[in-house]
Amino acid sequence: MRGPTVAELSRHAPSGKRSQRMRDILALLAVDDVVVPIDELTERLQVSAPTIRRDLADLDDLGLVLRTHGGARAIEARDEVPVRFRDTQFREAKRRIAMRVAEMIPAGPYAIALSGGTTTAAVAKELTNRSELTIVTNSLTTATEIASRPNLQVIMTGGLVRSSSFEAVGALAENTFSAINVGTAILGTDGISAQGGATTHDEREARTNLAMVRHAQRVIVVADGSKVGRVTLARMAELGQIHDLVTDSSADPDELERLAAADIAVHVVAL
Numbered sequence: 001m002r003g004p005t006v007a008e009l010s011r012h013a014p015s016g017k018r019s020q021r022m023r024d025i026l027a028l029l030a031v032d033d034v035v036v037p038i039d040e041l042t043e044r045l046q047v048s049a050p051t052i053r054r055d056l057a058d059l060d061d062l063g064l065v066l067r068t069h070g071g072a073r074a075i076e077a078r079d080e081v082p083v084r085f086r087d088t089q090f091r092e093a094k095r096r097i098a099m100r101v102a103e104m105i106p107a108g109p110y111a112i113a114l115s116g117g118t119t120t121a122a123v124a125k126e127l128t129n130r131s132e133l134t135i136v137t138n139s140l141t142t143a144t145e146i147a148s149r150p151n152l153q154v155i156m157t158g159g160l161v162r163s164s165s166f167e168a169v170g171a172l173a174e175n176t177f178s179a180i181n182v183g184t185a186i187l188g189t190d191g192i193s194a195q196g197g198a199t200t201h202d203e204r205e206a207r208t209n210l211a212m213v214r215h216a217q218r219v220i221v222v223a224d225g226s227k228v229g230r231v232t233l234a235r236m237a238e239l240g241q242i243h244d245l246v247t248d249s250s251a252d253p254d255e256l257e258r259l260a261a262a263d264i265a266v267h268v269v270a271l
Contacts, residue, residue: 021045022055029065029074037071063163090224093248096269097222098122100246101186104220104267108132110183113212114142115236116167116205117188119222121145128152136180138168138208155180162202169204177211185216187237191230192223192245194258198237199230206234213237218244225250228259239264 024045029036041052056072059065065072101123105112109132114120116139124142127133131151137143138157147154157176159168187209189198198221200206213219219242228251239262246267247256260266 018055021047022059025052025055025059025072026064026074029072035068035071035073039070041071090226090248093224093250093269093271094119094122096271097224097246097248098126100267100269101220101222102126104244104246105130105133105184110134111136111180113137113177113180113182113185113216114139115186115188115209115212116142116165117222119224120186120188123186123222134182136177136182136212138173138176138212140166140168157208159208160204162205165202165205167205167208169202169208173208174211177208177215180215182212182216184218184220185212187213187219187221187242189221189223189227189236190232191227192221192242192259193229193231193255194239194262196231197235197239198242199232199235201232201234203234206236209236213241220244220246222246223251224248225252228252229255 025041028041028044038049038052042049045052056065056067060067060072064075066075097119105127111134114124114135114137121139121142124135124137124146127135128146128149129151134153134155135146136155136157138159140161143154143156146152155176157168157173159173160170161168187198190201191199200209213236219237221237221242221244223245225248228247239259242264244265244267245259246269248269249271251268256266256268
């Protein structure tokens with residue numbers, strides 16, 4: 001199934017309130033593989049029928065739901081929120097995390113690797129005024145955001161593009177990360193815990209990011225507080241491969257203590 005293009009994403013870019021409502025619609029449709037009537041969606045979300053129809057039209061255009069007569073159903077079950085709808089979640093936390101990470105990158109000629117994710121994309125934005133910086137990424141959204149900056153050298157991996165995250169994964173992406181060495185890898189994650197390390201929903205993404213981690217002198221995991229203590233399907237990095245965690249003050253303090261006890265330098269930004 002074809003994923004949405006950059007132009008389509010721009011056309012359907014919602015406000016923060018609408019983005020949350022669309023995530024709520026996806027969550028309601030994902031409960032059962034059945035058609036959910038528009039009347040039920042309007043009642044559950046407390047909005048008008050025309051509003052729900054517009055939201056469903058955009059979600060259908062993006063290939064995320066299938067509209068039916070009088071309702072809609074999910075195309076497939078999703079544990080992972082599409083990247084298209086993540087950018088308004090915890091925005092201030094991600095901005096402050098990105099600012100802190102940017103301070104941790106040495107001045108002068110330096111190479112970093114960035115995984116996909118909205119927090120790593122925020123880091124990339126914080127680094128756009130740097131010079132003599134090489135950024136290697138498998139994220140189409142990050143590469144598109146920063147490639148026009150003449151002061152940066154941007155390397156994009158090949159690979160199969162995941163429609164939910166716009167990340168290139170698989171053998172081509174892994175080979176790119178394996179062929180280079182970077183000073184710092186900055187890893188976005190769906191969960192980080194003392195139990196599971198850094199994890200993600202997709203095992204292909206995990207293998208690709210592991211190749212990035214293995215060829216970095218330093219690994220920084222970036223995660224807003226909601227990801228701390230969470231364990232998802234596939235491990236991207238063991239605790240022993242992670243040097244730093246940058247998160248925010250909403251994170252579970254007990255879990256942060258357990259991560260610090262594993263010799264990870266924990267950096268907490270205030271909200």
